[in-house]
Amino acid sequence: MYNLRVTVEKIEGFCDLxxxxxxxxxxxxxxxxxxxxxxxxxxxLQSLLPFLPAKQRSTETTNDWLPKTKRLVCPDPNxxxxxxxxxxxxxxxxxxxxxxxxxxLVVNEKDCIECRLCEKACAEHxxxxxxxxxxxxxxxxxxxxxxxxxxxCKYDALYRNEFGAVVVDESKCVLCEACxxxxxxxxxxxxxxxxxxxTLCGGKPECVDVCPTSAIKFENLTQKI
Numbered sequence: 001m002y003n004l005r006v007t008v009e010k011i012e013g014f015c016d017l018x019x020x021x022x023x024x025x026x027x028x029x030x031x032x033x034x035x036x037x038x039x040x041x042x043x044x045l046q047s048l049l050p051f052l053p054a055k056q057r058s059t060e061t062t063n064d065w066l067p068k069t070k071r072l073v074c075p076d077p078n079x080x081x082x083x084x085x086x087x088x089x090x091x092x093x094x095x096x097x098x099x100x101x102x103x104x105l106v107v108n109e110k111d112c113i114e115c116r117l118c119e120k121a122c123a124e125h126x127x128x129x130x131x132x133x134x135x136x137x138x139x140x141x142x143x144x145x146x147x148x149x150x151x152x153c154k155y156d157a158l159y160r161n162e163f164g165a166v167v168v169d170e171s172k173c174v175l176c177e178a179c180x181x182x183x184x185x186x187x188x189x190x191x192x193x194x195x196x197x198x199t200l201c202g203g204k205p206e207c208v209d210v211c212p213t214s215a216i217k218f219e220n221l222t223q224k225i
Contacts, residue, residue, distance in 0.1 A: 001056045003028045003088040005095065006040075006048065009071065013080035017041045026088070027052055044074040044081060055085055064145060068221060102164035102221040103200055104143035105208070111215035112138055118207035118216060122198075125206045128191055130198040138216070140207070141166060141187040141198035149179035149188060149197075157195075164221065165200040 007024040019041055025034045034040055054066055074081040087096040116133050118140075123129040131140040143164050150158045150166060157172035158179060173195055180188045180195075189196040198205075208218045 001029070001090070002096065003090050004052060004056060005086045005088050006052075007084050007086070008081060009084040010082040011080065012082065013076075013078050015041070015074070015076075015079040015081050019044070019079075019081050027056065028090070041074065041081070043076060044079075044083070047075045048072055048083065052085075055087075103203060104164060104219050104221060105140060105198065105200070105205065106217045106219050107138050107140065107142065108215050108217075109137045111213045113213055113215075115212065117210040117212065121206035121210045125201060126196075126199065128189075128196060130187075130189070130196055131207050132186075134186075139186045140216070141183075142185055143198075143200070144184070148182040148184065152178045152182045154178070161199075163200045163203045166197050167199070168195045168197060170194065 004027040005024055006027070008019050008021050011019065011021060017039070019039070023038045023040075025032055025038060025040045027033075032040075051069075051072060055069075070085055072083045072085065074083070088094070089096055112133065114133050118131050118138075119129045119133060122131045131138065133139075143166065147158075147160075147166055150160070154176075155172045155174055157169045157174075158166055159169065161167045175190065175193060175195065177190060180190060187198065205216075205218055207216050
């Protein structure tokens with residue numbers, strides 16, 4: 001579990017307590033600590049409380065909204081006090097950096113004109129295309145929050161890289177095809193005795209760049225709310 005530091009980052013209205021920018025309190029375990037000279041508005045605290053215990057816990061679920069949420073607003077419509085919630089490492093007392101990037105592809109089949117430029121671009125970049133345009137939709141990895149391919153693999157051959165893409169450890173993969181069977185998007189291929197999955201092109205997917213109708217978009221999951 002993390003500790004938390006909750007800081008008044010901005011005041012866009014009129015706070016009649018008044019809260020001041022820079023004031024903060026800390027959550028350590030199940031206790032709230034307010035440093036000398038600081039204060040916390042009871043009305044604001046009641047809206048923050050349900051969020052704080054959940055935020056203390058570490059999660060690796062990519063599409064979960066909770067890790068991305070870093071700012072909360074006081075419920076007083078006139079005050080509009082904005083609080084920033086930072087994770088604090090209990091061992092070092094340092095704020096945990098959130099530099100790690102995670103992304104996913106967002107696909108809208110209704111906008112697809114079946115030009116297959118995405119397939120061509122992916123093949124040129126990866127030698128074999130990881131994306132297939134079919135009659136019933138676009139088959140490509142969507143970087144599931146709870147990825148069934150990772151969960152079903154008995155050999156720990158699948159994991160996420162720093163961009164959130166699912167990567168195959170070929171030294172562990174036995175080509176059992178369990179991941180292929182559970183993929184809800186038919187996006188995992190077995191070719192030339194290799195499991196192939198979208199790699200997100202190192203954070204700059206070629207398919208997104210060439211799509212003329214923006215049927216494939218790139219979403220930054222680390223964008224803070």
